[in-house]
Amino acid sequence: MNSGKGIWVSSVAALLVVASSGAFAADLAIRKAPPAPPPIPIYNWTGFYIGGNVGGAWESGTITDNFTGASFSNTRSGFIGGGQIGYNWQVSPNWVLGVEGMFDGTSIRSDTATVTVPTVLGPTTFSANAKVDWVTTVGARFGYAANNWLWYGKAGGGWVHDSVTVNDITDGLSVSANDTRGGWMAGGGIEYGFTPNWTARVDYTHIGLSNVTDVGFTPVFVGDTITLHRHFDMVTAGINYKF
Numbered sequence: 001m002n003s004g005k006g007i008w009v010s011s012v013a014a015l016l017v018v019a020s021s022g023a024f025a026a027d028l029a030i031r032k033a034p035p036a037p038p039p040i041p042i043y044n045w046t047g048f049y050i051g052g053n054v055g056g057a058w059e060s061g062t063i064t065d066n067f068t069g070a071s072f073s074n075t076r077s078g079f080i081g082g083g084q085i086g087y088n089w090q091v092s093p094n095w096v097l098g099v100e101g102m103f104d105g106t107s108i109r110s111d112t113a114t115v116t117v118p119t120v121l122g123p124t125t126f127s128a129n130a131k132v133d134w135v136t137t138v139g140a141r142f143g144y145a146a147n148n149w150l151w152y153g154k155a156g157g158g159w160v161h162d163s164v165t166v167n168d169i170t171d172g173l174s175v176s177a178n179d180t181r182g183g184w185m186a187g188g189g190i191e192y193g194f195t196p197n198w199t200a201r202v203d204y205t206h207i208g209l210s211n212v213t214d215v216g217f218t219p220v221f222v223g224d225t226i227t228l229h230r231h232f233d234m235v236t237a238g239i240n241y242k243f
Helices: 001-032
Strands: 047-065 072-091 095-106 110-111 115-117 123-146 149-168 173-193 198-209 212-214 226-240
Touching: 047 095, 047 110, 047 123, 047 149, 072 123, 072 212, 072 226, 095 149, 115 149, 123 173, 123 226, 149 198, 149 226
Parallel strands: none
Antiparallel strands: 047 072, 047 226, 072 095, 095 123, 110 123, 115 123, 123 149, 149 173, 173 198, 198 226, 212 226
16 A cells, blocks of 8 residues: 555656756746847948949030130030959948049030130120030049948049130131140949949039140131130939949
């Protein structure tokens, strides 16, 4: 009798031990911390890149015939397209420095209204036309990166090649000039890295140019010169491949 009771007590005790062990193991399983999430990859902006761009440009300028004082002012606009090449250096997770060169051809051309001015030979009627052949810039870039987004500013130099002609309609003569003039450049934009090697951007550039004064090829009068004063703005959308 006592032997049977002892076996029964031992069995109950064993069941309690097993149950408590299972509860303890279950409690440990519940309390075990979940694995840490993998770290978010940081986009790498460092490296050489090359790309293309298209957009629009505006040149505001004044053409002056210095012998007669005839002056023409207007704003011209047109299509531009070309490419860029540069290098970025990500100096910290959030700061990026770089250098970039850009070259674009343009379709910018304009013809001004006629102007009649008094001269020593009597009233003379003039017209003028001008064309922007190409524009190029070289500058430093400095940006703030938020992973694969980059906001940047830039500053440096810009050069624009213009061709201008002033026509003496009264006498059938003309004076022409073409030259490349440079000035300061400033701008900025935003760029997005949509793959480790490809980025897309929108960019704004302003170029303040020096004056062009040239005697030209066929002066209206002996010693005649024309002066072109202007500044240049362009907005482009581009895509880059980063090596």
